[in-house]
Amino acid sequence: MGEAEKAVIDVRNLQVEFPGRRATVTPLSDISLSIRAGEILGVVGESGAGKSMTGLAIQGLLERPGRISGGEIWLGNRRIDTLDDRAMEQIRGREIGAIFQDPLTSLNPLFTVGSQLTETIRLHLSMGKVEARARAVQLLRDVGIPAPEERVDHYPHQFSGGMRQRVVIALALSASPKLIIADEPTTALDVSIQAQIISLLRRLCKEKQTAVMLVTHDMGVIAEAADRVAVMYAGRLIEIGPVEQVLHAPRHPYTQGLMASIPSLGARVEKLNQIDGSMPRLDAIPAGCAFNPRCVSVGPRCLRERPELIAVGDGANACWLNAGGTA
Amino acid sequence: MTVSAQKKPALTVNGLVKTFDVSAPWLNRVIERKPRQFVQAVNDIAFTVPAGGCLSIVGESGCGKSTVARLVTGLHKASAGEIRFAPGRAGAPLSAQMIFQDPYASLNPRWRVKNIIAEPLRELKLRDTAAEVIERVEELLLTVGLSASDGEKFPHEFSGGQRQRISIARALASEPEFLVCDEPTSALDVSVQAQVLNLMRRLQDELGLTYLFISHDMSVVRHMSDRIAVMYLGRIVEEGDTEELFARPRHPYTQLLLQTIPNITSPRRDRELAAGEVPSPLKPPSGCTFHPRCPIATARCSAEVPAVRTLANGTRVACHLAIDEPASA
Numbered sequence: 001m002g003e004a005e006k007a008v009i010d011v012r013n014l015q016v017e018f019p020g021r022r023a024t025v026t027p028l029s030d031i032s033l034s035i036r037a038g039e040i041l042g043v044v045g046e047s048g049a050g051k052s053m054t055g056l057a058i059q060g061l062l063e064r065p066g067r068i069s070g071g072e073i074w075l076g077n078r079r080i081d082t083l084d085d086r087a088m089e090q091i092r093g094r095e096i097g098a099i100f101q102d103p104l105t106s107l108n109p110l111f112t113v114g115s116q117l118t119e120t121i122r123l124h125l126s127m128g129k130v131e132a133r134a135r136a137v138q139l140l141r142d143v144g145i146p147a148p149e150e151r152v153d154h155y156p157h158q159f160s161g162g163m164r165q166r167v168v169i170a171l172a173l174s175a176s177p178k179l180i181i182a183d184e185p186t187t188a189l190d191v192s193i194q195a196q197i198i199s200l201l202r203r204l205c206k207e208k209q210t211a212v213m214l215v216t217h218d219m220g221v222i223a224e225a226a227d228r229v230a231v232m233y234a235g236r237l238i239e240i241g242p243v244e245q246v247l248h249a250p251r252h253p254y255t256q257g258l259m260a261s262i263p264s265l266g267a268r269v270e271k272l273n274q275i276d277g278s279m280p281r282l283d284a285i286p287a288g289c290a291f292n293p294r295c296v297s298v299g300p301r302c303l304r305e306r307p308e309l310i311a312v313g314d315g316a317n318a319c320w321l322n323a324g325g326t327a
Numbered sequence: 328m329t330v331s332a333q334k335k336p337a338l339t340v341n342g343l344v345k346t347f348d349v350s351a352p353w354l355n356r357v358i359e360r361k362p363r364q365f366v367q368a369v370n371d372i373a374f375t376v377p378a379g380g381c382l383s384i385v386g387e388s389g390c391g392k393s394t395v396a397r398l399v400t401g402l403h404k405a406s407a408g409e410i411r412f413a414p415g416r417a418g419a420p421l422s423a424q425m426i427f428q429d430p431y432a433s434l435n436p437r438w439r440v441k442n443i444i445a446e447p448l449r450e451l452k453l454r455d456t457a458a459e460v461i462e463r464v465e466e467l468l469l470t471v472g473l474s475a476s477d478g479e480k481f482p483h484e485f486s487g488g489q490r491q492r493i494s495i496a497r498a499l500a501s502e503p504e505f506l507v508c509d510e511p512t513s514a515l516d517v518s519v520q521a522q523v524l525n526l527m528r529r530l531q532d533e534l535g536l537t538y539l540f541i542s543h544d545m546s547v548v549r550h551m552s553d554r555i556a557v558m559y560l561g562r563i564v565e566e567g568d569t570e571e572l573f574a575r576p577r578h579p580y581t582q583l584l585l586q587t588i589p590n591i592t593s594p595r596r597d598r599e600l601a602a603g604e605v606p607s608p609l610k611p612p613s614g615c616t617f618h619p620r621c622p623i624a625t626a627r628c629s630a631e632v633p634a635v636r637t638l639a640n641g642t643r644v645a646c647h648l649a650i651d652e653p654a655s656a
């Protein structure tokens with residue numbers, strides 16, 4: 001890919017395994033994706049599909065005994081999956097910012113928002129106290145907190161849920177990272193607040209030319225925020241492409257079923273389209289295509305051979321139907 | 328008039344109030360000189376649910392939806408007001424059962440599924456012999472799309488969607504005619520949500536159930552309900568026919584809600600929103616509690632609580648400025 005040079009993050013054939021006493025499970029297999037500066041990649045999939053795990057692997061935050069057992073992760077021109085814990089600690093916060101679902105886990109209730117911001121800023125950027133505080137105020141202003149000069153001295157509990165999530169975003173931005181990984185950043189928020197946070201993320205991503213990986217299971221959020229979308233199923237990437245294509249002309253049968261199962265705001269139908277069955281557990285993934293027990297288009301080849309991710313148009317998907325042959 | 332509005336109500340609620348005492352412990356109050364504190368979780372609300380239909384309650388977190396559900400099913404005692412069920416098939420008032428949001432927490436992890444479902448049958452002595460209980464449990468499992476052999480398993484052996492099916496089977500065990508569903512699919516993935524919503528619609532048709540449905544997801548609500556009540560800080564601000572409410576929302580809060588839902592078919596990617604923050608229920612704003620966020624508020628709005636008015640199309644709305652003709656939005 002010619003665009004690969006411009007990629008802020010480039011994940012190539014990533015594999016993660018968790019060795020267990022009875023067997024080793026592989027929550028992630030063959031994940032390849034890249035995100036450019038100023039681009040939001042949405043990552044969707046059912047719970048357990050591997051969305052969060054992908055974000056954690058990139059940040060070097062896999063819980064033990066989990067480990068990266070294959071592939072490469074490049075941050076700009078630097079390979080980071082081989083770095084040790086100390087080097088990764090330097091990268092987190094400085095070059096990769098994180099936003100999690102629950103703002104309270106990222107904020108310390110005992111310190112003012114300002115002191116947490118200035119501490120993070122000074123940890124990563126060589127700045128004096130006064131300068132760091134001015135930057136903290138500016139960051140709060142950037143994320144749309146009114147009266148930031150006063151708010152900077154308030155404690156987290158004095159903010160509402162939506163404002164706390166803004167503070168977490170300010171914290172993630174404090175060292176001007178190249179990449180932000182946002183894992184379900186709006187799931188704990190009310191719809192009216194959620195819309196504000198999405199538009200904020202989008203504006204900041206474009207203004208600051210940050211690459212954003214936005215993990216969510218909410219297709220509405222994806223539709224309004226993402227430039228491209230990656231769909232995960234049972235630990236693999238099964239479709240990736242521009243947001244309009246993946247949401248409105250999906251090519252993989254799973255994405256097609258998923259999109260059709262969402263109740264519409266526009267019109268009412270008698271019965272929702274449903275994908276029967278459920279996603280397999282990691283220790284019971286079927287041979288061939290992992291989606292084959294639930295797929296309406298399954299053919300004999302799907303039961304034997306696993307389809308690879310193949311580029312089709314400006315996207316890619318892993319399905320024999322789209323590989324030029326028959327399923 | 329819509330079909331649903333002509334049907335006889337299965338449930339009538341009037342002047343319903345629930346106040347929670349959230350004061351600090353007595354000693355702290357005395358030492359710190361704090362007054363007692365109360366939350367008006369539900370503040371003078373009225374609605375009816377048409378028999379065989381579905382009324383949904385929507386609103387943001389903390390607005391009082393679950394409290395209404397718990398009042399209706401008798402899990403909370405009302406501070407004031409009336410909750411009246413119409414007589415059911417047997418002549419006695421309809422009995423209501425509840426389905427909860429979290430299919431993980433609401434099933435006893437140490438019981439086999441067959442015993443979870445059989446509990447209400449045994450408790451209420453709805454079947455005479457053990458064999459009849461087993462037969463009924465198997466029938467219920469099949470009704471919700473599980474197999475009879477699933478009764479031998481434990482809850483942890485099932486996925487979220489399957490667990491919600493088990494909760495539904497248990498709720499159906501006592502043959503209720505009225506189900507209160509508090510965010511039954513909020514913990515589920517969209518593809519699984521479709522399975523559960525389809526099941527609920529099928530059961531409604533087959534068993535003639537009436538639903539009080541609670542959700543914060545407007546697209547789910549649109550799919551399920553005949554009528555919708557929108558709550559804001561303990562009050563119903565608008566209640567009307569589903570299609571009317573989506574086509575012509577009258578209350579500024581309903582309009583805000585509909586504007587802010589992320590929309591897949593027509594995404595608004597470059598909007599910049601200033602929709603304000605949800606105020607604390609401990610210190611609700613004066614007058615119309617929505618006035619600090621309302622784009623059209625006037626001086627009257629912060630002084631006077633708007634009364635509920637019924638418009639020509641049957642929509643009920645609590646806003647000083649809502650007009651009785653198609654809005655030009």
Ligand SMILES: Nc1ncnc2c1ncn2[C@@H]1O[C@H](COP(=O)(O)OP(=O)(O)OP(=O)(O)O)[C@@H](O)[C@H]1O
Pocket residue numbers: 347348349366367368386387388389390391392393394395543608
């Ligand atoms: N047992 C209780 N004691 C004290 N306050 C309560 C209690 N239950 C609810 N409340 C308060 O009543 C208000 C309404 O709560 P409720 O649970 O009905 O909200 P909800 O609309 O169901 O919200 P969500 O969408 O988050 O489930 C809230 O302010 C809540 O904090």
Ligand SMILES: Nc1ncnc2c1ncn2[C@@H]1O[C@H](COP(=O)(O)OP(=O)(O)O)[C@@H](O)[C@H]1O
Pocket residue numbers: 018025027045046047048049050051052053054063066282
């Ligand atoms: N510590 C762990 N050990 C073993 N497997 C795990 C661990 N954490 C998560 N998994 C498994 O990895 C898979 C992906 O999980 P996750 O990335 O959290 O999913 P998602 O974020 O898409 O819901 C799941 O099957 C999950 O059960």
Ligand code: SF4
Pocket residue numbers: 252253254289290291292295296297298299302307318319320321327
């Ligand atoms: S490879 Fe076969 S089973 Fe898998 S999604 Fe495509 S058609 Fe369905």
Ligand code: SF4
Pocket residue numbers: 578579580615616617618619621622623624625628633645646647648649
């Ligand atoms: S009463 Fe006033 S503040 Fe309340 S919704 Fe109507 S216009 Fe807005």
Ligand SMILES: [Mg+2]
Pocket residue numbers: 051052053
């Ligand atoms: Mg996750």
Ligand SMILES: [Mg+2]
Pocket residue numbers: 392393394
């Ligand atoms: Mg609730």
